[in-house]
Amino acid sequence: MDVLDLARTQFAVTGSLHFLFVVLTLGLAPLVAIMHTRHAMTGKPAHERMTRFWGQIYVINYALGIVTGLVMEFQFGMSWSGLSHYAGDVFGAPLAIETLGAFFLESTFLGLWIFGWHRLPRWLHLACIWLVTLTAYASAFWIMVANSFLQNPAGAVERGDHLVLTDFGALVTNPMLTMALPHVLGAGLWTGGFVVMGASAYHLFRRTADRESFTGSLRLGVVAAFAGSLVTVGFGYAQFGPVSLFQPDKFNGTPLAGIGLGFMILIGQLLQVLIMFVLLPTVYWLPRWRWAHPILMLITPLPFLAAIFGWLAREVGRQPWLVHGRLTVADAMSPGLTKGMITLSFVGFVGVLGLLAVVDYLLIVRTVRRGPAAVTLGADGPADSTERAHALSL
Amino acid sequence: MDILWTGVFALLLIGYFALEGSGIGVGMLLPALGGTQPDRDRVVAAMAPFVLANEVWLVAVAGVLFGVFPSIEGEVLSGLYPLVVTLLVSWILRDAGLWFRRRLDGHAWRAGWDWMICLGSYGLALSWGMALVAMAGGLSGSPIGLPGLGGGLVVAAAFAFHGWTFLSWRLPGQVTGASRAGGALLASAGVAALPVAVLLAALAPWLLEHIAPSGTLNVLSVMILPFAPLMLGAQVWVWRTFGPRRAADRVPSFF
Ligand code: HEM
Numbered sequence: 245m246d247v248l249d250l251a252r253t254q255f256a257v258t259g260s261l262h263f264l265f266v267v268l269t270l271g272l273a274p275l276v277a278i279m280h281t282r283h284a285m286t287g288k289p290a291h292e293r294m295t296r297f298w299g300q301i302y303v304i305n306y307a308l309g310i311v312t313g314l315v316m317e318f319q320f321g322m323s324w325s326g327l328s329h330y331a332g333d334v335f336g337a338p339l340a341i342e343t344l345g346a347f348f349l350e351s352t353f354l355g356l357w358i359f360g361w362h363r364l365p366r367w368l369h370l371a372c373i374w375l376v377t378l379t380a381y382a383s384a385f386w387i388m389v390a391n392s393f394l395q396n397p398a399g400a401v402e403r404g405d406h407l408v409l410t411d412f413g414a415l416v417t418n419p420m421l422t423m424a425l426p427h428v429l430g431a432g433l434w435t436g437g438f439v440v441m442g443a444s445a446y447h448l449f450r451r452t453a454d455r456e457s458f459t460g461s462l463r464l465g466v467v468a469a470f471a472g473s474l475v476t477v478g479f480g481y482a483q484f485g486p487v488s489l490f491q492p493d494k495f496n497g498t499p500l501a502g503i504g505l506g507f508m509i510l511i512g513q514l515l516q517v518l519i520m521f522v523l524l525p526t527v528y529w530l531p532r533w534r535w536a537h538p539i540l541m542l543i544t545p546l547p548f549l550a551a552i553f554g555w556l557a558r559e560v561g562r563q564p565w566l567v568h569g570r571l572t573v574a575d576a577m578s579p580g581l582t583k584g585m586i587t588l589s590f591v592g593f594v595g596v597l598g599l600l601a602v603v604d605y606l607l608i609v610r611t612v613r614r615g616p617a618a619v620t621l622g623a624d625g626p627a628d629s630t631e632r633a634h635a636l637s638l
Numbered sequence: 639m640d641i642l643w644t645g646v647f648a649l650l651l652i653g654y655f656a657l658e659g660s661g662i663g664v665g666m667l668l669p670a671l672g673g674t675q676p677d678r679d680r681v682v683a684a685m686a687p688f689v690l691a692n693e694v695w696l697v698a699v700a701g702v703l704f705g706v707f708p709s710i711e712g713e714v715l716s717g718l719y720p721l722v723v724t725l726l727v728s729w730i731l732r733d734a735g736l737w738f739r740r741r742l743d744g745h746a747w748r749a750g751w752d753w754m755i756c757l758g759s760y761g762l763a764l765s766w767g768m769a770l771v772a773m774a775g776g777l778s779g780s781p782i783g784l785p786g787l788g789g790g791l792v793v794a795a796a797f798a799f800h801g802w803t804f805l806s807w808r809l810p811g812q813v814t815g816a817s818r819a820g821g822a823l824l825a826s827a828g829v830a831a832l833p834v835a836v837l838l839a840a841l842a843p844w845l846l847e848h849i850a851p852s853g854t855l856n857v858l859s860v861m862i863l864p865f866a867p868l869m870l871g872a873q874v875w876v877w878r879t880f881g882p883r884r885a886a887d888r889v890p891s892f893f
Contacts, residue, residue: 307737325712332708340705352872355690578716
């Protein structure tokens with residue numbers, strides 16, 4: 245592989261890792277917020293246990309979302325400085341707005357939510373998780389604005405050797421954005437719903453404690469996945485309009501893009517039929533059908549897979565352009581980038597993040613298996629005796 | 639508008655050093671101050687509620703760098719390439735240590751991640767110091783060298799002092815044996831931010847020369863400045879909620 249291939253692979257791998265965690269963040273955040281709202285309104289211990297259980301899964305997943313996102317943000321300047329030279333005045337704006345107006349708030353409020361259990365007043369604590377959800381969605385919006393600009397550089401004109409922003413309205417109403425954003429958010433909700441459904445099925449299958457709670461959360465997961473699937477599939481087909489307009493040869497040019505598209509639609513269509521005609525109509529009985537639970541667990545990873553195929557289709561199909569029709573990926577590469585440099589960062593980023601991603605998923609699986617009783621997020625008694633001794637001496 | 643956005647950039651970078659400098663310092667001191675596992679747990683628990691709110695300042699710095707100084711962003715990040723790699727990998731390891739250390743029981747697991755927190759914190763401090771020296775030298779020549787190492791040690795010492803002061807403020811008379819008031823913490827924050835503040839003052843004309851055109855800056859102002867009170871308010875809320883007077887809790891820390 246030459247320098248360009250390595251830099252591209254590095255971006256593709258870290259980007260895919262990032263999205264695997266982000267897609268679940270987007271889907272779980274509103275579900276955790278809904279559970280927390282129920283807890284705040286009823287004060288029932290069962291609702292609190294569920295909020296903390298799903299909240300801990302959400303938070304463990306979020307950890308990898310942050311660290312992979314950091315690498316994404318810095319990689320633009322490290323490997324692709326041609327992009328900031330040519331289009332930075334336009335492309336940089338949504339990224340700057342995302343970090344300041346969305347991520348900054350999201351992270352601050354998430355810290356308050358995680359460490360604010362039993363400390364913040366009830367309604368303010370609840371407000372934190374809703375603000376986290378809101379800012380996560382705002383984040384998704386601005387990142388998709390930036391990505392859609394690469395697909396179709398709307399709102400900018402070329403002056404001299406670079407692009408300048410002339411029409412902010414056109415940037416945020418880019419046709420490559422308006423159908424893709426709901427598609428991605430729907431995919432998130434679908435993924436989150438499937439994780440809640442699959443984890444609940446595990447507990448019902450194993451006949452652990454909290455039968456009633458997991459009955460409820462299995463139903464919530466199916467309903468969320470159904471809502472997500474309607475949005476995803478509807479806006480999925482709607483995307484063909486703008487794509488055929490702005491990138492007519494997108495899925496014929498490179499085989500990989502076509503393969504990604506094909507598998508995404510295959511998974512999406514099969515699952516949607518299953519949800520709409522089987523899971524949703526039987527959702528009342530489903531928690532009691534023990535034979536069905538292993539199947540539910542088995543299909544849990546499929547939306548993740550479809551989402552990666554979707555990104556492959558969208559991004560590989562954009563090649564060889566970085567900014568479609570304007571700047572190629574090859575021209576955007578940082579001029580001084582050498583094989584030694586990119587190899588160093590490749591090993592550092594892909595190696596470390598890949599390992600941590602595996603650890604993170606194992607920790608999520610373990611959190612699911614140990615169930616609500618073992619959750620540490622928001623636990624209100626010292627976890628063990630040594631900590632008790634210290635907590636009392638504090 | 640140019641001055642305003644250069645100011646915002648400077649504020650964010652200085653804020654990062656002043657705030658997150660304490661977290662990095664605490665991480666560096668972790669083995670020294672926490673001889674036993676319960677000691678280390680208390681040290682980490684003391685900094686934990688602030689970490690997310692602090693480190694996000696650097697994410698904001700990177701975002702503003704891209705939006706406001708696009709022509710500098712590429713130059714700086716590719717000019718400092720090896721240091722940016724060590725900085726990011728250190729940051730990742732430090733954060734992984736914090737998020738993972740309590741997720742499994744078992745002594746070795748937690749102790750291992752505690753070492754990761756320490757290692758990552760040293761990596762962050764040294765990378766920063768070297769990056770500041772390289773920036774001061776105008777990015778000419780290799781970013782790694784003896785003067786850079788000197789800068790790294792200075793920044794590491796400043797962060798360690800800030801971290802020590804933070805612990806003496808948050809847990810008075812406990813792990814450090816000393817007690818510090820809020821004023822002392824402010825002063826140590828100033829010490830931690832001093833190197834970068836000096837550098838920014840020297841680089842201000844260069845920054846102003848490379849700022850994005852007014853069309854871009856206007857959009858950023860309209861979209862971001864309305865949120866500024868909320869952003870600052872949320873930060874103040876964090877420090878009020880988790881300050882020393884409220885520290886006496888019986889709740890096990892998530893980190
Ligand atoms: C079942 C019918 C589906 C259709 C017709 C469909 C259609 C599309 C199309 C045409 C694109 C490419 C847009 C572009 O190149 O600009 C795309 C991208 C994408 N798809 Fe799908 N998709 C479907 C299902 C799914 C599912 C089940 C998921 C995940 C749960 C998913 C996740 C994504 C993602 C993440 C992208 C990249 C971002 C975007 O362009 O929206 N899709 N989809």
